Amino acid sequence: MARRAGWIGCYISLLGIPHAGRIFLIRNGVVEQQSEVLAKWQKILFLREQKDVRAKGWLLSVMRCIEKMGKSTFTLEEIYRFEGVLRETYPSNRHIKEKIRQKLQVLRDKGYLEFLGRGVYQLVGANPK
Numbered sequence: 001m002a003r004r005a006g007w008i009g010c011y012i013s014l015l016g017i018p019h020a021g022r023i024f025l026i027r028n029g030v031v032e033q034q035s036e037v038l039a040k041w042q043k044i045l046f047l048r049e050q051k052d053v054r055a056k057g058w059l060l061s062v063m064r065c066i067e068k069m070g071k072s073t074f075t076l077e078e079i080y081r082f083e084g085v086l087r088e089t090y091p092s093n094r095h096i097k098e099k100i101r102q103k104l105q106v107l108r109d110k111g112y113l114e115f116l117g118r119g120v121y122q123l124v125g126a127n128p129k
Contacts, residue, residue: 018063020044020112043125046110061089062103063112066123076119079104 014022023040024032050056065082066074083096093099104121107113114122 016060016064018060019067020063021047021060043112046112058090058099058103059106061086062100062107065100066113073116073120073122076101076104076121079121 020040021044023037023044025037026032047056047059050059062079065079065085068082069078071078079100080097083100086096086100087093090096090099104113104115108115108121111124114124116122
């Protein structure tokens with residue numbers, strides 16, 4: 001609504017960005033430690049490698065599902081509970097569970113998750129609950 005010559009304002013919605021991708025330099029008026037900012041940035045840098053927008057979208061969707069669980073350790077069965085949500089987001093995909101497993105493998109290979117065995121995953125750098 002501002003009216004200044006040569007200036008255009010906009011709103012940027014962060015709703016679709018997983019919390020892991022929201023890296024603060026300053027939070028609540030306090031400057032974050034440089035080492036923590038860089039560590040968080042390094043943890044998700046692999047997303048930059050994803051040139052295919054659809055593949056990146058799936059990764060972000062699965063990361064959001066993991067965050068919605070609110071746990072650092074989770075099972076494959078727990079993440080499968082988001083199948084309906086992902087089916088609404090990707091209605092043309094008839095293999096949601098397979099795609100979830102594929103993206104979990106990518107997140108594991110990129111160091112975002114650790115596979116503990118028997119369908120159990122843990123966020124890297126998180127303390128098990």
